Amino acid sequence: MNLFSPHVITSRFLAIWYRNWVVYLKTWLISFMPPLLEPILYIAAFGVGFRNLIGDVAYHGGSVSYVAFIAPALVASGIMNSSFFETTYSSFVRMYYLKTFDAIMAAPVSVEEVITGEIVWGATRSVMTSIIIAGVLAMFGLISVPWAVMLVPLALLGGLGFGALGMIFTGVVANIELFNLPSFLLITPMFLFSGTFFPLDTLPGWAQHVALALPLTHLTILARAIGFGYPDDPRLLWSVGYLVVFAAICFPIALLLMRRRLVR
Secondary structure (H helix, E strand, O other), rough: OOHHHHOOOOOOOOHHHHHHHHHHHHHHHHHHHHHHHHHHHHHHHHHHHHOOOOOOOOOOOEEEEEHHHHHHHHHHHHHHHHHHHHHHHHHHHHHHHOOOOHOOOOOOOOOHHHHHHHHHOOOOHHHHHHHHHHHHHHHOOOOOHHHHHHHHHHHHHHHHHHHHHHHEEEEEEEEHHHHHHHHHHHHHHHHOOOOOOOOOOOOOOHHHHHHHHHHHHHHHHHHHHHHOOOOOOHHHHHHOOOHHHHHHOOOOOOOHHHHHHHOO
């Protein structure tokens, strides 16, 4: 079997992951600060600034404070942003400006293994981000600590999906400035309208259907279920299945587009 033929992926993709890990360790403090400080700023803004303007939010047959309502969504949006921006801007820099991909492919490693390593690294960044954010939220009593460990597999699944989605755009954009389009037209609307800052049932019926078609919506639903301590609700299987299918569709498309871009 030709190891350099399309669709062949071996454990050598871990070498790509490890290379990114070693580089990350050199600047880990800079990367560590945003997921640490961002939830604190949100809690300060919404917990203090909005406390007298917004009362409790009805959710899952009960009511929670507004800051508790948005807290798990901060984990979900952090998962999305970490992996998506890692496999767009960061991967593009490694591919186009630093020529890292060219150097790596001089070794006995296939294009698919390089891209798989990049996507898995993006998912790893999502896991690290979710752990940091969940730790901050736990200190404020805004997340159910016994269930918080389940955020790790959720972050891995969501990170693989959004990492693959980001790599799809990396496979087609002509220059780094064009990443502004998916960021503005896709990531920002998802951040605002995926049940992050308000319950979906406050939207018109048609808008609810649109929101349920967005992957961040299902990531947020699952993060809230974990954060509020009811991850055993059978209705959540729909959201899990959605994210599995989302990742399963985006991953091979990302491999195909990146192979077309890198192999000429």
